[in-house]
Amino acid sequence: MSELRFDGLSVKYGGLTAVDQVSLTVPSGSVVGLVGESGSGKSTLARAAVGLAPVSEGKVLLDGVDVSRSGRGRRPIQMVFQDPYASLDPRMTIGESIAEAMPRGLFRGSARGQEVARLLELVNLDPDRSAVLPGQLSGGQRQRIALARALAGQPEVVIADEITSALDVSVQGAVLNLVRDVQTRLGLTMLFISHNLAVVRYISDYIAVMYLGRIVEIGTVDGLLADPLHPYTRELLDAAPSRRSALLAAEPPAVADSEPADPHQPPAGCRFHPRCPIGPLVHPDRTVCVTDDPALGTSDRQHHAACHFAPALAAGAIQISSQE
Numbered sequence: 001m002s003e004l005r006f007d008g009l010s011v012k013y014g015g016l017t018a019v020d021q022v023s024l025t026v027p028s029g030s031v032v033g034l035v036g037e038s039g040s041g042k043s044t045l046a047r048a049a050v051g052l053a054p055v056s057e058g059k060v061l062l063d064g065v066d067v068s069r070s071g072r073g074r075r076p077i078q079m080v081f082q083d084p085y086a087s088l089d090p091r092m093t094i095g096e097s098i099a100e101a102m103p104r105g106l107f108r109g110s111a112r113g114q115e116v117a118r119l120l121e122l123v124n125l126d127p128d129r130s131a132v133l134p135g136q137l138s139g140g141q142r143q144r145i146a147l148a149r150a151l152a153g154q155p156e157v158v159i160a161d162e163i164t165s166a167l168d169v170s171v172q173g174a175v176l177n178l179v180r181d182v183q184t185r186l187g188l189t190m191l192f193i194s195h196n197l198a199v200v201r202y203i204s205d206y207i208a209v210m211y212l213g214r215i216v217e218i219g220t221v222d223g224l225l226a227d228p229l230h231p232y233t234r235e236l237l238d239a240a241p242s243r244r245s246a247l248l249a250a251e252p253p254a255v256a257d258s259e260p261a262d263p264h265q266p267p268a269g270c271r272f273h274p275r276c277p278i279g280p281l282v283h284p285d286r287t288v289c290v291t292d293d294p295a296l297g298t299s300d301r302q303h304h305a306a307c308h309f310a311p312a313l314a315a316g317a318i319q320i321s322s323q324e
């Protein structure tokens with residue numbers, strides 16, 4: 001069990017800051033669900049944790065140790081990606097693919113085969129099928145193999161990036177159940193990325209909401225969903241269909257009546273202010289939203305939102321848009 005922490009992490013692609021000074025902790029053995037619209041930086045944050053995105057500032061820490069300095073060899077953070085068709089070599093049997101991901105030298109001879117069988121059983125696949133090629137498997141089965149491959153690396157942290165969104169709707173629930181079961185059994189620390197709030201709610205202990213390269217709200221699942229403090233989170237929730245239909249939805253809901261923000265030109269002050277239903281768009285006197293960049297709370301409270309008016313929203317002193 002290990003704590004994963006992003007500490008003031010920034011990732012830049014040319015002139016674009018895809019992730020902007022993000023600090024986020026995934027407590028040991030827990031699941032943090034990361035939600036936000038397309039382009040908000042979720043995948044980039046995840047990729048930075050495994051060395052696949054160029055970190056320009058800040059650190060990724062595993063139990064306080066900078067992962068970029070942990071050297072070669074075993075990789076304690078493993079990722080499962082969206083596309084189960086692209087993530088497996090079509091010429092390797094699934095057994096070979098899993099064995100290839102094991103730490104070098106840890107399993108030799110028959111122990112290798114036994115470990116492959118154990119991993120296949122862990123993801124509810126018949127160990128006798130280790131000789132089949134990925135082309136003979138369905139999308140859901142391939143995603144199970146991708147999970148087994150990630151687990152073969154004996155990770156302390158698994159990052160799952162939209163792992164159900166490319167799957168047939170009929171198998172999404174089964175893969176989610178499996179991931180939750182494996183995470184619980186192994187006590188894994190997990191960052192679970194999805195557009196789909198219903199999926200995230202089902203699997204996570206905490207939810208972090210990302211908007212234009214920043215975390216704008218974080219809290220426990222129950223706390224955040226019962227009492228969202230950021231207007232963007234409220235929009236996401238209002239736009240989300242019922243839990244069942246959201247679980248089955250191939251495409252995530254868009255935020256209603258809102259223009260996607262341009263990540264190349266983030267607005268000054270609060271980045272959400274040009275879209276915000278309680279900001280200067282509706283209340284021109286709320287100039288603080290244009291001038292001051294709100295910070296995510298730093299107290300010990302478990303629920304934080306980066307909004308100047310979060311305390312007033314929480315207290316019921318102001319309401320969203322037409323209700324105000």
Ligand SMILES: Nc1ncnc2c1ncn2[C@@H]1O[C@H](COP(=O)(O)OP(=O)(O)OP(=O)(O)O)[C@@H](O)[C@H]1O
Nearest residue numbers: 013016018036037038039040041042043044045263
């Ligand atoms: N390799 C890259 N080179 C240049 N820009 C990139 C690269 N990868 C991501 N970006 C840009 O960084 C921003 C964040 O993208 P990212 O994929 O992290 O967002 P996301 O929230 O995961 O979205 P999605 O859910 O659509 O994958 C976007 O504006 C994207 O175009």
